[in-house]
Amino acid sequence: MLKQELQQKQALSPQQILEATLLQLNNSSLEKYILEEFEKNPILEPTETINDDDESNIKEDLNDEDWDDIYESKAVYEPKKENTFQISSEKNLLEAIIDQINDLDLKSWEKSVAEEIIYNLDDSGYLSIDLFLIADHFGKTEDEIDHILHKVQHLDPPALASRDLQQCLMIQLD
Structure with missing residues (x-):
């Protein structure tokens, strides 16, 4: 006798599994995991992280900009005038x-x-x-x-x- 059955399965990709694992780690565990990955894979190189001093320098640079000149140079928005002709609707x-x-x-x-x-x-x-x-x-x-x-x-x-x-x-x- 033939039997027909419908099933639905969800499969996670390796990348999804890794992402889910990383999301569950706290800061110290995440740092430890990253260091282990650097040791396993010699192609990976650590980069410098942004510290608080760098963040404050970025904020100062943003404040130094002359925003008035930037706003004045932008074109003023003018709404389009409505066309006086009427576009015909599509034929049935x-x-x-x-x-x-x-x-x-x-x-x-x-x-x-x-x-x-x-x-x-x-x-x-x-x-x-x-x-x-x-x-x-x-x-x-x-x-x-x-x-x-x-x-x-x-x-x-x-x-x-x-x-x-x-x-x-x-x-x-x-």
């Missing part, structure tokens, strides 16, 4: 498809048929109405409507207005 998918239909070299009745096809798509993008009904509505043959449907199916996104998943995939492979 329906508007983008209608624009593509208008860019096609179609007669006015063909554009109307293409728009009718687009307006009869379901939420998944499949054509949910029979071509016979569209042909009857426009007084055209099913072959004429099918020709326009073929053009709509090759717009972007591809395979729009397919009848089913199989047709959708076949159109995308063309």
